[in-house]
Amino acid sequence: MRCTGLVHVYRVSGTDVAALRGADLYLAPGERIALLGPSGSGKSTLLGLVAGLLRPSAGTVLVDDLEVTGAGEAALHAYRAGTVGLMLQGVHGNLLPWADPVANVRHATAGRPGAGEEVLRLVGLHRERRAVERLTPSARQAVALAVALARRPRLLLVDEPTNMLTPADRDALLDAFVEATAGTTVLMVTHDEAVAARMERMVRMRDGRIAAEGVRESPFAVIGTDGSVPLPDRVLGHWPPGARVRVVEEDDGTLRLTREDPS
Numbered sequence: 440m441r442c443t444g445l446v447h448v449y450r451v452s453g454t455d456v457a458a459l460r461g462a463d464l465y466l467a468p469g470e471r472i473a474l475l476g477p478s479g480s481g482k483s484t485l486l487g488l489v490a491g492l493l494r495p496s497a498g499t500v501l502v503d504d505l506e507v508t509g510a511g512e513a514a515l516h517a518y519r520a521g522t523v524g525l526m527l528q529g530v531h532g533n534l535l536p537w538a539d540p541v542a543n544v545r546h547a548t549a550g551r552p553g554a555g556e557e558v559l560r561l562v563g564l565h566r567e568r569r570a571v572e573r574l575t576p577s578a579r580q581a582v583a584l585a586v587a588l589a590r591r592p593r594l595l596l597v598d599e600p601t602n603m604l605t606p607a608d609r610d611a612l613l614d615a616f617v618e619a620t621a622g623t624t625v626l627m628v629t630h631d632e633a634v635a636a637r638m639e640r641m642v643r644m645r646d647g648r649i650a651a652e653g654v655r656e657s658p659f660a661v662i663g664t665d666g667s668v669p670l671p672d673r674v675l676g677h678w679p680p681g682a683r684v685r686v687v688e689e690d691d692g693t694l695r696l697t698r699e700d701p702s
């Protein structure tokens with residue numbers, strides 16, 4: 440999956456809100472990425488664009504050889520039915536609340552064999568006969584995972600899967616998640632560092648762009664397609680937007696940034 444220069448503007452009662460301002464992201468096949476970032480930094484919008492639920496104001500999303508952002512309705516329908524699996528926020532997001540777990544995964548594949556029942560077995564819900572709406576939040580999330588994986592998607596998009604779970608339930612769901620998604624490309628939005636740490640990569644958004652990658656203590660900055668390098672949060676306080684910096688390449692290849700004296 441490759442996102443290039445994604446810009447997304449929402450128009451709310453005559454005012455434009457720029458949710459994405461040139462986001463670039465590449466996921467190799469089978470790679471699992473956690474998308475972190477403050478509230479409002481554009482994570483859910485990016486997920487919606489990759490899912491083909493939103494159209495960007497500019498930029499492209501390429502998944503395999505489908506340009507999702509320019510695809511027609513028929514191609515998008517096939518994409519959502521085949522390539523991509525969604526596990527969205529809200530327990531009833533992709534579930535039939537009145538049906539039991541097995542009926543839910545069978546519904547997802549229209550009765551054809553799929554991977555949903557294997558996932559239910561993995562989490563111990565394959566014999567559960569109660570309706571999904573009567574299960575605990577963590578069991579419902581496990582069913583949502585089974586439904587999302589039922590058609591064996593190549594790309595799984597997940598929004599806050601462990602929201603509102605206790606730490607013990609969260610860890611149990613994550614164990615199942617990591618096992619069930621081996622080999623699947625995953626893009627997961629989360630606020631929880633402990634959840635993100637279970638993915639292969641941790642990517643951090645800020646103000647509608649990919650700002651950094653890696654653990655909080657020593658993240659890498661990520662260069663945008665326009666060549667910009669987002670400064671780390673801790674530097675931004677004393678190097679504000681508009682500050683003039685000199686970029687000097689040293690003989691050994693090291694880049695040195697020096698702030699011009701503001702006076």
Ligand SMILES: Nc1ncnc2c1ncn2[C@@H]1O[C@H](COP(=O)(O)OP(=O)(O)OP(=O)(O)O)[C@@H](O)[C@H]1O
Binds near residue numbers: 476
């Ligand atoms: N449907 C919408 N209409 C108008 N503005 C929106 C809409 N959805 C999101 N926004 C705005 O776009 C910006 C990015 O929102 P988005 O939900 O993508 O961020 P987020 O990082 O997922 O936030 P959170 O962690 O709170 O879910 C925010 O300023 C938000 O208020």
